[in-house]
Amino acid sequence: MVIVILLLLVPAAAQDRAIWQEWGIKLEPFVPENPRAGVIVCPGGSYHWLDYETEGVKVAEWLASEGIAAFVLKYRVAGKFEFAAKYRTIVRGHRHPDMISDLQRAIQWFRCQYDLPLGVMGFSAGGHLVMSAGEFYDTDFNGDAGGVVLRPDFVVPVYPVVTLSDQRYVHKRSRLGLLGEWTVLRQEMRDSLSLEKHVRADGPPVFLLNCVDDPIVDYHNSVLLDSALTAAGVPHRYVQMQTGGHGFGADPAKQNQETSAWQGLFLQWLRDNILTDE
Numbered sequence: 368m369v370i371v372i373l374l375l376l377v378p379a380a381a382q383d384r385a386i387w388q389e390w391g392i393k394l395e396p397f398v399p400e401n402p403r404a405g406v407i408v409c410p411g412g413s414y415h416w417l418d419y420e421t422e423g424v425k426v427a428e429w430l431a432s433e434g435i436a437a438f439v440l441k442y443r444v445a446g447k448f449e450f451a452a453k454y455r456t457i458v459r460g461h462r463h464p465d466m467i468s469d470l471q472r473a474i475q476w477f478r479c480q481y482d483l484p485l486g487v488m489g490f491s492a493g494g495h496l497v498m499s500a501g502e503f504y505d506t507d508f509n510g511d512a513g514g515v516v517l518r519p520d521f522v523v524p525v526y527p528v529v530t531l532s533d534q535r536y537v538h539k540r541s542r543l544g545l546l547g548e549w550t551v552l553r554q555e556m557r558d559s560l561s562l563e564k565h566v567r568a569d570g571p572p573v574f575l576l577n578c579v580d581d582p583i584v585d586y587h588n589s590v591l592l593d594s595a596l597t598a599a600g601v602p603h604r605y606v607q608m609q610t611g612g613h614g615f616g617a618d619p620a621k622q623n624q625e626t627s628a629w630q631g632l633f634l635q636w637l638r639d640n641i642l643t644d645e
Contacts, residue, residue, distance in 0.1 A: 386441070392472045393441035397427040402436035403642055404484040406523075407473050409440050411491025411614070414466065414544025415450045417441065421616035422490040429617045430488075433634060436481065442469035442496065445544040455547045462547040463560065468508040470500050475515045484641050486521040490616055491584060492541040494527025495562065498592070501573065502565045519571050521641050523633065526577040526613050529588035532557040532564070536585040566595040573603035574636050576629050578611040604636050 387394045394407075408430070410422035417423065419439070427437035443461040454460060470487065477485050489497035501522040528541045532554070543551050550556050558564060573596055577589040586607070593605040611626030619627065 390472055390476050392469050392476070394473060394476075395424070395427065395439040395441070397431035397437040397439075399431045399434050399436065401434070402481075402483060403434045404486065404520075404637070405436040405438070405477055405481055406430050406486045406488050407438050407440050407470065407477065407497075409442060409470065409487065409489035409493035409496050410616075411489070411493040411526075412444060413450075413538070413540040414492045414495075415445045415540065416447050417444060417493075418490070418614065418616070421614065421618045421621060422493065423616075426488065426490075426617040429630060436483070438473065438477070440470060440473050442466050445547075450540075450544075453548055456549070460547070462550065463545050463556075464508045466496050466545065467499050467503065470496055471504075471508050471512070471517050474500065474517055474519065475509075475512055478515045484520040486523060486637075486641070487519045488523035488525070489527065490525045491613065492528050492538075492544065494524030495529065495541065495545075497522050498524045498527060498529070498562050498573075499560065501571050502562060502567060521572045521574070521637070522570075523574045524576075524589075524592070525616075525629070526581055526584055527562075527575070527588060527592070528584055529562045529592045532561040533591070536587040536591070538584045538588070541584075563591040563595040566592070566599045566601060568599045568601065570596075570599070570601045572640055573601060574606075574633055575603060576606045576608070576633075578608045578613070578626065580610050581613045583613040602640065606632055 408426050410417040410419050412418050423439040427439050430437035443465040487497035487500050504518040528538045531542045577586050579586045596603045608625045611623050615621040615626050
């Protein structure tokens with residue numbers, strides 16, 4: 368297996384805000400000394416764009432401050448222009464499986480660099496992406512894993528998109544961004560990527576969080592996922608908050624008193640369930 372590594376060489380002092388182009392993917396590293404674990408962070412943005420600062424950089428900075436190596440993944444999305452012009456009706460553009468291919472490549476890269484527990488954390492559509500990685504890891508979307516384990520050690524979907532088939536709760540913009548203008552019409556594709564339909568008993572532990580008053584992604588998306596995880600016997604914690612809305616990430620300016628607690632709750636869960644030898 369030959370993998371070309373494209374590494375942008377930058378001064379060490381600048382690396383905390385440098386984008387590494389590694390193995391054909393774009394990662395921004397936030398790596399403390401002697402990290403205890405690693406997390407690949409996937410911002411949301413309806414599979415059309417990335418909320419890069421609130422759900423990417425600020426999340427990674429917080430994780431690094433807690434001794435966790437964080438890497439913000441700039442995975443491929445449909446694009447803002449596509450959202451307005453719908454050019455994918457005539458050209459392919461970016462669509463499934465590009466997004467999960469990028470995340471699996473990032474997992475593969477991490478496994479080759481570090482011997483640490485690895486989690487994937489995503490927000491909104493990014494939550495759908497990381498949970499997909501926790502369900503479809505037996506499928507090597509790049510075709511060259513070479514024995515590298517693609518299963519994350521834990522998954523953290525925060526106010527995630529979950530269902531693509533339940534019309535009561537589906538977030539249509541994310542479904543369109545993922546599937547494209549023609550594929551979105553196919554019910555079998557909607558079902559194949561509806562996460563509540565594909566939870567597996569041997570899936571990784573999950574920390575799931577959302578708010579009942581979410582005005583963007585109906586909170587029942589997380590209820591469906593929680594029910595499926597429970598039915599399959601997957602170890603998980605579901606934190607359902609009453610207020611806080613959507614898109615707060617790790618930005619104190621966008622959090623309220625209730626949602627400001629989620630980061631501490633996650634860290635406690637991580638210590639209790641993943642970093643148990645500390």
